[in-house]
Amino acid sequence: APVRLTILGSGWGAFRLLKDICPKTYSVTVVSPRNHVLFTPMLPSASVGTVSTRSITESLRPLCIEKGARLCEAHAEHLDLKKKTVQCRSLHGERYTVPYDRLVLAVGKKANDFGIPGVQRNAFFIKETADARRLREALLTRFEEAACIVARSSTCGLRPSDEQVAQVEQLLRVIVVGGGPISAGFSEHLVDFIGRDVRRTYPDLIPYMSVHLVEWASCTQIHRKDQALREYMLQRLSQRSGVQLHRGEHIEGVTQSELRLESGRSIPYGTLVWNAGMKPVPIVQSADLPKARNDSKVRTDECLR
Numbered sequence: 001a002p003v004r005l006t007i008l009g010s011g012w013g014a015f016r017l018l019k020d021i022c023p024k025t026y027s028v029t030v031v032s033p034r035n036h037v038l039f040t041p042m043l044p045s046a047s048v049g050t051v052s053t054r055s056i057t058e059s060l061r062p063l064c065i066e067k068g069a070r071l072c073e074a075h076a077e078h079l080d081l082k083k084k085t086v087q088c089r090s091l092h093g094e095r096y097t098v099p100y101d102r103l104v105l106a107v108g109k110k111a112n113d114f115g116i117p118g119v120q121r122n123a124f125f126i127k128e129t130a131d132a133r134r135l136r137e138a139l140l141t142r143f144e145e146a147a148c149i150v151a152r153s154s155t156c157g158l159r160p161s162d163e164q165v166a167q168v169e170q171l172l173r174v175i176v177v178g179g180g181p182i183s184a185g186f187s188e189h190l191v192d193f194i195g196r197d198v199r200r201t202y203p204d205l206i207p208y209m210s211v212h213l214v215e216w217a218s219c220t221q222i223h224r225k226d227q228a229l230r231e232y233m234l235q236r237l238s239q240r241s242g243v244q245l246h247r248g249e250h251i252e253g254v255t256q257s258e259l260r261l262e263s264g265r266s267i268p269y270g271t272l273v274w275n276a277g278m279k280p281v282p283i284v285q286s287a288d289l290p291k292a293r294n295d296s297k298v299r300t301d302e303c304l305r
């Protein structure tokens with residue numbers, strides 16, 4: 001009888017594996033809350049609307065049909081490695097168990113807020129298509145709010161007051177926290193978007209807009225191997241794209257309108273985008289598998305076993 005293979009996840013890893021699976025050897029069940037593969041490198045463009053979220057996803061169903069695989073839209077919640085079962089919860093809340101002979105963990109990672117107060121509630125992330133849609137919606141809402149303030153004073157033939165200028169500048173200040181390639185890529189897309197689309201649609205707002213990249217000190221540690229490349233990337237962002245850099249900062253907390261730094265400084269913002277690193281998803285954190293020291297990443301051999 002074919003081996004029962006259960007694949008958790010429908011991202012890059014799962015998709016690649018499924019493509020190579022021999023349906024005669026394996027009877028495959030895919031469990032993932034997402035029924036599509038997401039082309040993540042295009043997610044920053046989708047966040048500013050340069051491409052639509054539809055054009056950066058591909059349904060996994062055709063490949064599942066080709067491979068005779070079952071696809072269940074569900075979260076894997078618990079692994080029982082002794083009984084060889086996965087406890088799952090469907091998107092409608094039903095709980096059920098999937099047995100396996102072989103298990104593939106391809107659940108990716110989730111955004112890491114490092115437990116900093118206020119991040120989950122106030123920041124936007126760039127991980128899923130829903131994140132991209134939320135971020136785009138938020139940016140457009142801020143633009144409209146700012147346009148309304150600017151239009152109110154110009155209707156009366158006046159310049160905006162100092163207070164109004166500060167309010168508009170804050171609404172149109174986007175802070176990106178991170179310092180790795182995703183933050184840099186998103187900042188660059190945002191600057192392009194402002195230079196092309198916003199300049200055309202909201203020309204009066206251009207003088208008030210700013211993009212800030214806060215390089216969190218811990219990110220410097222994460223990316224320390226690529227220091228030269230990283231320096232080049234940040235300098236280019238600052239000199240060519242006009243992104244304002246705040247380097248090596250420690251973040252104390254986030255409120256609805258301010259990023260608080262440990263140095264005592266606060267930066268008011270309209271939109272905060274958090275890209276400061278990733279952490280294992282709960283099912284990996286709780287799984288009784290050998291883990292790397294000081295981390296909850298699963299330890300594997302060179303064949304990812």
Ligand SMILES: Cc1cc2nc3c(=O)[nH]c(=O)nc-3n(C[C@H](O)[C@H](O)[C@H](O)COP(=O)(O)OP(=O)(O)OC[C@H]3O[C@@H](n4cnc5c(N)ncnc54)[C@H](O)[C@@H]3O)c2cc1C
Nearest residue numbers: 009010011012013031032034040041043075076106107108
């Ligand atoms: C904005 C962005 C841009 C990127 N750009 C690049 C790039 O240019 N080049 C590059 O090499 N890499 C890039 N990456 C990184 C790349 O996307 C990841 O390395 C890659 O997606 C990892 O593949 P994966 O299969 O391990 O996880 P993912 O692709 O993240 O897939 C994880 C899957 O597991 C599912 N899942 C999560 N929890 C559960 C659960 N409990 N039960 C079942 N399923 C679950 C998810 O829904 C998802 O389907 C980028 C990432 C992002 C976010």
